Amino acid sequence: MIHSFRKFFEFAGRQSRNWYLGLFYEIIRCILEALQFAALLVVLDGLVHDNITAQTALLAFGIMLVSVIGTAIFWYLAHGKEGEGSYRMCEDKRIQIGNRMKYMPMGYFNSHSLGNLTSVSTATMSDLESMSFAVIVRTLVGVIHASIFSVAMSYFSWKISLIFLTGVILFMVINTMLLRCSKRLSPIRLDAQTEFMDAVLEYIQGMSVVRAFHMAKQSNTTLEKSIDETKRKNQLIERQRIPYIAAEQVVLRIASAAAAFCSIALFINGTLELTYCLIILVSAFMVYSQLESAGEMFFMLSMIDASIDRVEEINQSPQIDIDGKEQTPDRLDIEMQDVSFSYGDKKVIDHVSLTIPQGTTTAIVGPSGSGKTTLVNLIARFWDVDS
Incomplete structure (x- = not known):
């Protein structure tokens, strides 16, 4: 878990300052909330000593007023910094990916799915925007809140304090097992996103081909299968995390x-005052309030970890030589050798070889659906591919 938090703050870059400030404000908020x-x-x-006076009421009111106003102010400050850090962090990374893509060699797009790039730039970054704000803050604040309380x-009894801290420790032990499960399943979720994005892009980009070759039913079936597979994998993840969260x-x-x-036992034995006993009874089910709500968020921590890895993988992609000398090729001919291409089971280009010398004009003619557009797109798309 510590490794995941460290990776996230390194990923945040210059926005990590906003995150640290937000967490600092959250700690102050937890302390002010404890004043209740x-x-x-x-x-x-x-009440116990039958000594309720106006001064007692005013003192309690003053403490509650400081607690409520202080909690509201630091909640506002914390959420402002966390929100700014989340959205600006993803803004910086999207711009960074866009700038990186300008200098990627064309061969990179052949060996790496366009759906992967699209998925990372859209779905993955959107997940980071929404999950980082909810997960990073809620998990850390949940642990901090429970630990402080x-x-x-x-102050009332070290034995009671030890019991509460034991609960936090056991929670973290189970949470460690939950994170291991999440780490194993997170790549599955991201792969499902990429496959779904691939299917959607293929469906949209191939719409003209679908109409020309009457492949609407086959294309719809492929997209529906991708949707069903994505749903199945997400349901698998949800089923896997339920036992850990319940525990x-x-x-x-x-x-x-x-x-x-x-x-109660300490009060009966005479080692704990009635006042302290009552306040422990009242607060017993409030100490873990935020940790309980944060429990479900911990499972997403490894998903953030895996999403960061996907983004960084793109940022580590190769770049074309932009600082080298201008080079002039020996010839500018267009040459294709033994090229075949199919849409599903329908082959539209069958072992075609051609050479178009530089400085010449070539017309590709044929009936509709014969593969003219496909051939031209292949020439334009794969001009720099060696194999």
Whole structure:
């Protein structure tokens, strides 16, 4: 998990400052939110000792006011920085990919699926925009929030604090297993996105061919199969994560119940004041509130990790020589040798060889659907391909 967070902040580049500021504001927000327990403690202490006065009410109100206003202010500051960091980070990466594609050799597009490039630039980057804001922040804040509240409980009883911290540790143990499962399944999800994008692009770009060769039914079937396969893989991922998330929730609920029963036992034994016992009972099921909601987000952490790898793979692609000397080829002839091409089972170009000398004009004639456009597109598309 630490490796994934480190990779994300390195990926964020110059926007990492916004993310660090956002997390700092989130920590302050968690501390201010914890002040609500101080207000509750003041009221409960007054009730237990039958000493409720106007001063007690004003003190509790003042603490709650600081807590609510401070929490709202730092929530606003944190979300502003996190949102800016998320969208600007993806903006920078999209521009970086676009600039990189300007200098990619044409052979790169032959050996790497156009669907992969399109998927990374659209679906993958959109996932990073939405998931990074939700996952990175919610997971870190969930752990920080639970840890701060667990440590704060040591003010009342170190035994209660230890129980809450044990719940956090057991949660993280199960979460480690969840992340391993997510790491194994994340590439499957990204591959499904790429295959789906390939099918959509093939369907759109080949629309004229579909109409010319009456292949609408076959083309629709291919696209539908891709949609079904994408759905199947996403459902597989969802089914795999359910047991881990359920186990995390059970651990947190058991820890909360154990803390509540322990506080009652300590009160009965006379080692814990009634005021402290009551506040622990009230807060037992609030300590893990944000960690519980963050539990489902942890599964997506490895998906962010895999998405970052896909983006960086494009940024590490080869580049053409843009600083070299101008070169003039010996000849500018167009030559094709033994070229064949099919749309599905329909072969439209069958072992064609031709040579068009430089400085000449050539006309390719034939009936509609004979492969003229396909042949011209092949000449224009694969002019720099060696094999």
